[in-house]
Amino acid sequence: MNLIILFLAAFSVYAQDCPYELSLNDKSYCLDFSWQNAEKNINGKWEASDKLSPQIIKSRTPGKKKLYSAMDIQIWEKLDSLQTPVKIENFRVFTYMEMLNGHHHGGSYEFTWNEQGFYTLNKMNLMAMEGCWQLRWTLSDEDEMSTSQKIMNIENFVNYSDQENAQQMIWCSMCRTSPGSEHKH
Numbered sequence: 787m788n789l790i791i792l793f794l795a796a797f798s799v800y801a802q803d804c805p806y807e808l809s810l811n812d813k814s815y816c817l818d819f820s821w822q823n824a825e826k827n828i829n830g831k832w833e834a835s836d837k838l839s840p841q842i843i844k845s846r847t848p849g850k851k852k853l854y855s856a857m858d859i860q861i862w863e864k865l866d867s868l869q870t871p872v873k874i875e876n877f878r879v880f881t882y883m884e885m886l887n888g889h890h891h892g893g894s895y896e897f898t899w900n901e902q903g904f905y906t907l908n909k910m911n912l913m914a915m916e917g918c919w920q921l922r923w924t925l926s927d928e929d930e931m932s933t934s935q936k937i938m939n940i941e942n943f944v945n946y947s948d949q950e951n952a953q954q955m956i957w958c959s960m961c962r963t964s965p966g967s968e969h970k971h
């Protein structure tokens with residue numbers, strides 16, 4: 787019993803060290819992320835809000851009230867215990883939605899490298915739809931399923947009720963089982 791607890795404790799520490807692992811050119815990298823405050827677009831100008839991401843944007847939300855989600859993303863070589871931030875050529879994280887009706891599609895966002903040494907994925911327009919928003923990474927120019935890999939589903943929206951978040955999780959679990967088709971907006 788004690789051994790099992792020790793093992794689980796060791797595993798959870800390890801898992802926190804490398805929240806998401808990706809392999810590239812025979813090298814392993816770790817990716818970690820932290821949600822930031824969402825942004826608003828007021829008459830074409832971006833402004834910080836006091837609301838944490840992720841924020842779902844419900845249909846008929848007036849333009850000035852829309853909250854666009856933002857996150858910081860750090861990447862380092864898995865074997866580097868100092869977790870020195872690295873920049874990978876052509877690397878991109880993007881938002882993507884798998885829909886229950888099978889019409890999967892990308893979303894709008896901005897992905898940039900910040901001179902402070904991390905990536906920023908912001909201005910994410912996460913519209914409320916019958917489907918599952920997710921983050922995927924790619925080296926390709928296109929935001930497509932076939933040339934990318936899933937990092938995670940976006941769940942637990944800050945502005946959803948517990949019931950709405952539960953519904954969202956059900957949709958995400960349903961999407962995992964159906965391959966569907968891709969189309970561009």
Ligand SMILES: [Cu+2]
Nearest residue numbers: 883885915917
């Ligand atoms: Cu959709």
